[in-house]
Amino acid sequence: MGKKRGYFGQYGGCFVPETLMPALEELERAFYRAKRDKKFNEEFESLLKEYVGRPTPLYFAKRLTEHLGGAKIYLKREDLAHTGAHKINNALGQALLAKKLMGKERIIAETGAGQHGVATATGAALVGLSCDIYMGTEDIRRQKLNVFRMNLLGTRVIPVDTGSKTLKDAINEALRDWTTNVRTTHYVLGTVFGPHPYPLLVRFFQSVIGKETKKQILQREKKLPNILIACVGGGSNAIGLFSAFLKDNVEMIGVEAGGKGIQSGLHAARFAGGAKGIFQGCLSYVLENEDGNILETHSVSAGLDYASVGPEHAYLRDKGRVKYTYATDDEALHAFELLSRLEGIIPALESAHAVAEAIKIAPKMSKDSIIIVNLSGRGDKDVQEVARIKRLSL
Amino acid sequence: MKGFSVREKLEELKKIGKKAFIPYIMAGDPDLQTTAKRLKLLSDAGADIIELGVPFTDPLADGPTIQRAAERALKSGTTLRKILNFLNEFKNSIHTPIILMTYLNPVFCYGIEKFFQNAKDAKVAGVIFPDLTVEESSEYRSLAKKYGIDIIFLVAPTSTPERVKKIVNASTGFVYYVSITGITGTELRLDKKFREHINFVKSFGNPVCIGFGVSKPEEAKYVAQFADGVIVGSAIVKKFHEKPEEVLNFIKSLREAI
Numbered sequence: 001m002g003k004k005r006g007y008f009g010q011y012g013g014c015f016v017p018e019t020l021m022p023a024l025e026e027l028e029r030a031f032y033r034a035k036r037d038k039k040f041n042e043e044f045e046s047l048l049k050e051y052v053g054r055p056t057p058l059y060f061a062k063r064l065t066e067h068l069g070g071a072k073i074y075l076k077r078e079d080l081a082h083t084g085a086h087k088i089n090n091a092l093g094q095a096l097l098a099k100k101l102m103g104k105e106r107i108i109a110e111t112g113a114g115q116h117g118v119a120t121a122t123g124a125a126l127v128g129l130s131c132d133i134y135m136g137t138e139d140i141r142r143q144k145l146n147v148f149r150m151n152l153l154g155t156r157v158i159p160v161d162t163g164s165k166t167l168k169d170a171i172n173e174a175l176r177d178w179t180t181n182v183r184t185t186h187y188v189l190g191t192v193f194g195p196h197p198y199p200l201l202v203r204f205f206q207s208v209i210g211k212e213t214k215k216q217i218l219q220r221e222k223k224l225p226n227i228l229i230a231c232v233g234g235g236s237n238a239i240g241l242f243s244a245f246l247k248d249n250v251e252m253i254g255v256e257a258g259g260k261g262i263q264s265g266l267h268a269a270r271f272a273g274g275a276k277g278i279f280q281g282c283l284s285y286v287l288e289n290e291d292g293n294i295l296e297t298h299s300v301s302a303g304l305d306y307a308s309v310g311p312e313h314a315y316l317r318d319k320g321r322v323k324y325t326y327a328t329d330d331e332a333l334h335a336f337e338l339l340s341r342l343e344g345i346i347p348a349l350e351s352a353h354a355v356a357e358a359i360k361i362a363p364k365m366s367k368d369s370i371i372i373v374n375l376s377g378r379g380d381k382d383v384q385e386v387a388r389i390k391r392l393s394l
Numbered sequence: 395m396k397g398f399s400v401r402e403k404l405e406e407l408k409k410i411g412k413k414a415f416i417p418y419i420m421a422g423d424p425d426l427q428t429t430a431k432r433l434k435l436l437s438d439a440g441a442d443i444i445e446l447g448v449p450f451t452d453p454l455a456d457g458p459t460i461q462r463a464a465e466r467a468l469k470s471g472t473t474l475r476k477i478l479n480f481l482n483e484f485k486n487s488i489h490t491p492i493i494l495m496t497y498l499n500p501v502f503c504y505g506i507e508k509f510f511q512n513a514k515d516a517k518v519a520g521v522i523f524p525d526l527t528v529e530e531s532s533e534y535r536s537l538a539k540k541y542g543i544d545i546i547f548l549v550a551p552t553s554t555p556e557r558v559k560k561i562v563n564a565s566t567g568f569v570y571y572v573s574i575t576g577i578t579g580t581e582l583r584l585d586k587k588f589r590e591h592i593n594f595v596k597s598f599g600n601p602v603c604i605g606f607g608v609s610k611p612e613e614a615k616y617v618a619q620f621a622d623g624v625i626v627g628s629a630i631v632k633k634f635h636e637k638p639e640e641v642l643n644f645i646k647s648l649r650e651a652i
Contacts, residue, residue, distance in 0.1 A: 005529075015498060015525045017455040019550040019572060021557060162461060163451065172454045179455070182552060278498045278525070280452065291473040292503035293451040 006196025008315035014195040015278050020175070023182045028197040030101045035204065040100060044093055048208060051126065052082045052092065056209075058216035058372070063342040064358075071226065071365035073358055075345070075375040076213050078237065085348065085377030086209060086237045087119035091188055093205035095123030098186035106130045106181070109188040110174040112139055112167035112233075113302035113350070114146025115377055116190030121155035123188070131155040134174045138165040139302055146381060164296045167306050171280055191234025192310035195281030199310055203239045210244025213372060221370060227251045227361070230374040231353040232324065233268075233303050235310035237376035242322060251323070253361075254313060255353045257299030258326035266298035269326040270309045271317055277308070284311040300329035300389070301349035301382075327356035335359055336379060336386065348377030349385070396600070399491050400520040400544040400567030403443055404601040404622055414623025415614075415652045416603060417630050417645065418445040418495070420463035422472025426480045430487070432634060437488040439645040445522070445625060446481075448474050448496035455524040459628040463635065474500040474509070481516035491519035493546065493567070498525050506533060510541040520544035520567045528557070528564045535564060546570050549595055549602075551588060558595055568601040570625070573608065573617060592620050611651035618652045 006012050014024060034040050048054040056077045065073045078086040091109070098104040107129050111117030117133040124131035133150055137159045140147055147157050163169040171194075178187040192199045192206070217225055228245060230238035232254040242252050259267030267273060270285040277286030279294060287295040287307045299305040316322040327335070335355035340346045347355055354373050362371055379386075387394050407414050417436050421429050429446075436444050449467035453460060474496065481492065494513065501509045501523070513521065521543055526534060528547055538545040544567030549558055551572070562569055571592055596602050604617045605625030614624045626648055633641050 013530055014527055015530060016527065017524050017550075018527065018548040018557075018561070019455075019552060021527055022550070022552040022554055025554075162458070168452060172452055175454045176457075276502075278502050280454065281525075283502075286499070288499065288503065290503060291475065292500035293468065293473075294499075 008199070008312045009318060011284050011311035011314040012196060012199060012282050014281065015283070016195045016281050017179060019179045019182065020195070023178065024195055024197065026102065027201070030097055031197050031201050031204070034097055034101055037101070040096070044096055047092055047096070048089065052088050053080065054208065055212040055216070056080050058213055058220065061343050064339065065362070067342055068359060068362040070362040070367065071369040071371045072367070073362055074217065074225070074370065074372045076209060076241065076372060078209060078374060078376045079345070079347065079351070079378035083115070083119050083122050084380065085115045085119065086206065086240060087116045087190060088122065089208055089240070090190065090202050090205040090236060091116065091119035091123040092126070094186065094188040094201070095120065095127045095129060098188070099127045099129055102186060104129065104184060104186040106132070106185045107188050108132045108134065108174050108177050108185055109190060110134045110167065110170035111190065112170070112305060113381060114139070114143040114150070115303060115381070117157070118146055118149050118153070120188045120190070121150040121153035124155060125153045132177070133157050134160050134170040134177070136160045136165040136167060136170050139167065139170070142302060142385060143381060167302070168280070168294065175280070191236040192239045192312060193234040193280070193282065193308065199282070199312055202236050203243055203312070206236050206240030207243045209237065209240035209374065210242060213241060214244045217370070217372065224248055224250050225370040225372045226365070227253060227371045228374070229253045229255065229354045229357050229371060231255045231304060231350045231376060232309060232313060233257070233306050233350060235313045237374050239310065239312060241374045246321065252321070253357055254322050254324045255357045256324060256326040257301060257304035257353060258328040258331070259298040259300070261328055262326070267326070268297040268299045268305050268307070270307070271324040272326055279308045282311050284308050284314045300332060301353065303348070303350040304353065325357060327353040331356040333386065333389065336382070345375070346379035346383070347375055348379045349382045351376045352379070397566035398519065398542050398544045400443060400493060400546070401601070403491050404568055407442060408601070408622065413618045413621070413652050414442040414603060415440060415649050416443045416445055416605070416623055416625040417441050418447060418625060418627035419634065420447040420449060420460060420467050420631060421477045421480070422449055422467030422470055423463040423631070423635070424466045425470040426472060426476065429480070430484055433484070433488055435642065436645060437490040439642060440649040441490055441645070442623070443491045443493060443519070445493045445495050445627070448477055448494060448500055450497040450500060453497060457628060459632050463631045474504050478512045478516050481518060485517040492517070493520035493522060494518050495522040495524065498523050507537055510537040510543060513543055514541040518543060520546055522546045522548070522570060524548065528560045531564060538566065548572050551591055555594065559598070562595065562598045562600050565600060568603050568622065569595060571595060571602050571604045571621065572606045573604045589620065611647045614648050615651040624652050
């Protein structure tokens with residue numbers, strides 16, 4: 001953390017219309033209260049256990065390890081959390097915060113792939129809040145199943161037909177809604193991004209991933225892993241895992257979406273192809289043109305298809321604490337299939353980017369070294385899209 | 395010194411018992427040649443100050459009308475750089491002070507100090523950054539002061555007394571009062587506590603202008619009684635785009651109402 005409130009080194013901050021500032025101040029107060037509130041934390045932890053199904057297993061991927069012939073590969077099975085991804089940890093935490101500590105009646109959220117939308121809709125149903133989810137029409141087309149899931153959970157999905165009709169436009173609309181309905185509504189931002197206090201708030205709710213992982217690997221191997229790998233869209237699953245190991249002698253790799261390759265311009269690798277910018281509430285790395293306008297992004301995975309990245313990641317990258325790389329669409333698709341066949345686990349296309357990096361580096365490592373890959377979500381939502389790419393009809 | 399040319403203009407109007415009429419248009423909608431004509435028209439029709447928007451791909455404080463105007467402007471290749479060059483050539487064509495309203499990222503990428511320097515050269519009178527909070531503003535404020543440009547911050551009906559104080563102190567031209575909780579171009583609904591709140595904002599003695607949601611002469615007349623000036627944006631942008639032949643009369647009716 002930097003000296004200024006809400007900053008990670010030079011990154012982060014709070015760049016929003018004044019209308020939202022009182023709400024963000026209210027949220028900040030509620031967040032600091034929640035951190036100390038024993039009852040709130042007990043309720044949250046009990047829900048994580050009884051409802052989400054935590055702790056999620058740390059699974060030794062024996063066949064994948066043998067196939068690659070190098071480091072031992074463990075998978076942190078966030079795909080086994082209720083609703084199928086790590087997103088539920090944060091969505092549930094914020095829904096509880098909105099209901100119990102802020103007295104809100106309604107929550108809203110943006111969603112790209114639909115995982116955060118489903119998780120938020122689930123949190124709303126569980127604690128009894130009304131819920132609206134903003135989703136780009138292009139994403140609605142790609143993720144019809146998740147739209148129906150949200151409807152089943154009692155949530156309204158509001159189509160966003162402006163701009164590129166994807167995640168960033170859904171965020172703009174959700175922020176506009178919040179600007180108008182700020183007194184009754186809490187905005188459940190889905191990742192470690194946006195204006196302060198969101199990057200800290202989301203890290204707080206996701207940090208359970210890293211805490212569990214550390215305990216599990218020490219029990220299992222009696223030592224810390226050599227390398228942690230996680231995919232990075234906004235970066236919440238990665239921060240969730242990394243946060244418990246930042247002070248340890250453990251290497252960390254964040255994997256961005258390389259799309260069709262950096263040269264093609266069709267990607268979402270903010271560190272490889274972006275520059276510093278102020279976008280949707282904070283200062284971070286952004287894919288932008290020289291005039292400061294935001295570029296369209298591409299990835300086979302909707303959850304990584306976003307023009308900016310959490311400010312803490314920008315800070316960890318500058319400090320050299322975390323290494324950031326990317327996997328292309330093809331590499332992710334290969335990893336998607338390989339893990340399915342060798343382990344019987346169909347990963348989310350987002351998580352497949354992290355698996356792809358393990359496939360690259362594990363063979364070069366010794367057999368007693370350990371890699372932990374955060375398997376942030378399951379791939380059921382992606383099978384139709386993968387079939388379409390492979391030109392198979394279902 | 396409490397401010398620069400925007401502030402001067404408002405003090406001048408106050409002395410003669412007038413309220414400021416501040417229309418907004420998007421630069422480059424649909425191109426900069428048209429912007430030149432529109433600025434002249436607004437000036438001739440009695441605008442006291444003109445707010446000129448800089449197009450941005452993700453204008454999260456704006457409603458659909460201004461967002462679409464930004465899309466049209468971007469389509470014709472309008473950038474902050476081109477707007478500053480344009481204003482530099484245009485600067486002696488009208489005497490109405492111009493305020494640039496721009497999201498931060500175009501300014502950040504252009505270079506913050508270079509922006510203020512070139513804006514001064516182009517006789518830009520004031521700046522509004524809708525996504526700059528007063529907490530993040532110290533660099534922007536000291537550069538605005540250095541180059542003699544007014545910097546205008548927004549107050550919302552939700553702003554707490556502590557925030558109002560900070561915002562009023564930071565604003566040099568005037569305080570921009572957002573008359574509804576929401577985005578530009580929605581229907582005008584005055585908050586119940588609106589009068590009390592705006593009176594509190596005015597109690598610090600700085601000029602206060604009201605904008606966001608003012609679209610009809612009757613509304614302009616209504617809100618003008620509470621403020622030193624009225625800003626009209628979306629309604630004018632829409633009229634220029636849809637019924638350009640009616641713009642002159644519309645602007646005149648707004649001018650008269652205020």
